[in-house]
Amino acid sequence: MKKMLFAAALFATTAMGAVSAGAAPVAYKLDPAHTAVVFVVNHLGFSNAIGRFNTVAGDVAFDKDAVQNNTVNVVIDTASVDTNHAKRDEHLKSPDFFNVKEFPKLTFKSTKVEKTGDKSGKLHGELTLLGVTKPVVLDVTFNKDGVSPASKQDTVGFSARGKIKRTDFGMKYGAPNIGDEIELIIEAEAVKA
Amino acid sequence: MTDLIHDPFVQSSLLPLLLSVGAVGLLRLVGGRRLAVLGIAVTFVAVFALVVGVPALPPPSSMGKLFWSAVAGLLIGGAADAAGLRGRAASALVALWLAVSLGWIAYPALDSAVAGVTFALLLAVGGWVAFGRLPSRSESPAAPAAVLLALALAVGGTALIGSSASVAQLALGLAAATGGFLLWNWPVERHAWGVSGQAALGVVVLLAGVLSLFTQAQAAVLLLALPALLADRLRAALPLPETGFGRAAGTAVVTVLAVVPALIAIGAAYLLSGGEASPY
Numbered sequence: 341m342k343k344m345l346f347a348a349a350l351f352a353t354t355a356m357g358a359v360s361a362g363a364a365p366v367a368y369k370l371d372p373a374h375t376a377v378v379f380v381v382n383h384l385g386f387s388n389a390i391g392r393f394n395t396v397a398g399d400v401a402f403d404k405d406a407v408q409n410n411t412v413n414v415v416i417d418t419a420s421v422d423t424n425h426a427k428r429d430e431h432l433k434s435p436d437f438f439n440v441k442e443f444p445k446l447t448f449k450s451t452k453v454e455k456t457g458d459k460s461g462k463l464h465g466e467l468t469l470l471g472v473t474k475p476v477v478l479d480v481t482f483n484k485d486g487v488s489p490a491s492k493q494d495t496v497g498f499s500a501r502g503k504i505k506r507t508d509f510g511m512k513y514g515a516p517n518i519g520d521e522i523e524l525i526i527e528a529e530a531v532k533a
Numbered sequence: 534m535t536d537l538i539h540d541p542f543v544q545s546s547l548l549p550l551l552l553s554v555g556a557v558g559l560l561r562l563v564g565g566r567r568l569a570v571l572g573i574a575v576t577f578v579a580v581f582a583l584v585v586g587v588p589a590l591p592p593p594s595s596m597g598k599l600f601w602s603a604v605a606g607l608l609i610g611g612a613a614d615a616a617g618l619r620g621r622a623a624s625a626l627v628a629l630w631l632a633v634s635l636g637w638i639a640y641p642a643l644d645s646a647v648a649g650v651t652f653a654l655l656l657a658v659g660g661w662v663a664f665g666r667l668p669s670r671s672e673s674p675a676a677p678a679a680v681l682l683a684l685a686l687a688v689g690g691t692a693l694i695g696s697s698a699s700v701a702q703l704a705l706g707l708a709a710a711t712g713g714f715l716l717w718n719w720p721v722e723r724h725a726w727g728v729s730g731q732a733a734l735g736v737v738v739l740l741a742g743v744l745s746l747f748t749q750a751q752a753a754v755l756l757l758a759l760p761a762l763l764a765d766r767l768r769a770a771l772p773l774p775e776t777g778f779g780r781a782a783g784t785a786v787v788t789v790l791a792v793v794p795a796l797i798a799i800g801a802a803y804l805l806s807g808g809e810a811s812p813y
Contacts, residue, residue, distance in 0.1 A: 428696070
């Protein structure tokens, strides 16, 4: 009887291990050529200024069938900020805004993924900007996964949208004339690591 | 009214000028002629809170450190002046505060030889600010106020051209606050300069530190403004009679002459920038 119980326990453990190993998320790396982190900010009420970060890196752990297991870690070089105007970019790199000398990196680390639809979800995470870490939530749309006909590599693609208040991170200069609320537009492709 | 207070031009000119006139007058009333000069630093701190906001404590960035260093300078200066501290002890106190503040602000940026040289230059200027006054003129406020006005203008103008708006606003606000103090002291010098005045001069060195170490502005041009530091000696050498008219004329001449190198520095910054400013 003892032997039968031991065998059953061993089988159950092995089987569970096999299931969990099969469901493990797959590691991907962000493809910088097809990833864009864009921000939109109100400029004195006249228009919305648009900028982007040109140097973005990150890892994605992706499980299509169990999205709650997915994780995302992103690191952005703040000095890569680009608004298509060199002098304005100089200002954005100064202590008034991104303070790139003291805070060269902006990071996002996911904490939870909520499924809200077939291809949509909410990505909860912690954004660290100017040395301040705050929780943020992004609305994410899963676009597609599979072998890219261009690169022949396993690829997943996502779009994300969200809003943050820059003053929450201590970026207070010019607010509210230069908008406090920042709209984030993220388009990303990640290739299997 | 709210629009006016949020106007960057008003924030760094008219508002600090009026605040300073009020603060200097109030402090004169409450603390006498020795404490009146504290109005410059009080105005600077108020303008900082308005333009940038009150930073967290402990501050995570150089700008936050600048604010709390200025607050410390204000408190140290006020306490020293209230206690009647003068001479080498007062200079040593200012030098210690300034060296500690500069080190605190600068250390995250000290990652290259250029940054090291910049830091050494800032320390040297800080040393001059602390110890450079002529003992015979140590109470007279006109010449050091002219120096502060000139250096703050130089830092503000260079920052404005160099796309660093908050440093520009703060420095120009400091210049305007000094203008308010000078108005109280012309044609008659009514107040003492004291430790609080030296601390206000130290604040402009700290602003120059943030500008030169943490932004891409052409901060090297600030070297061109340094002859303004000789205003005290220039005032002593001016062949003017020790009458009311002579002293008033001396203040005016020294102020104008101190501002000249500041304008040269700003002109150099403009030329080096290619004549293009940030669209802000």
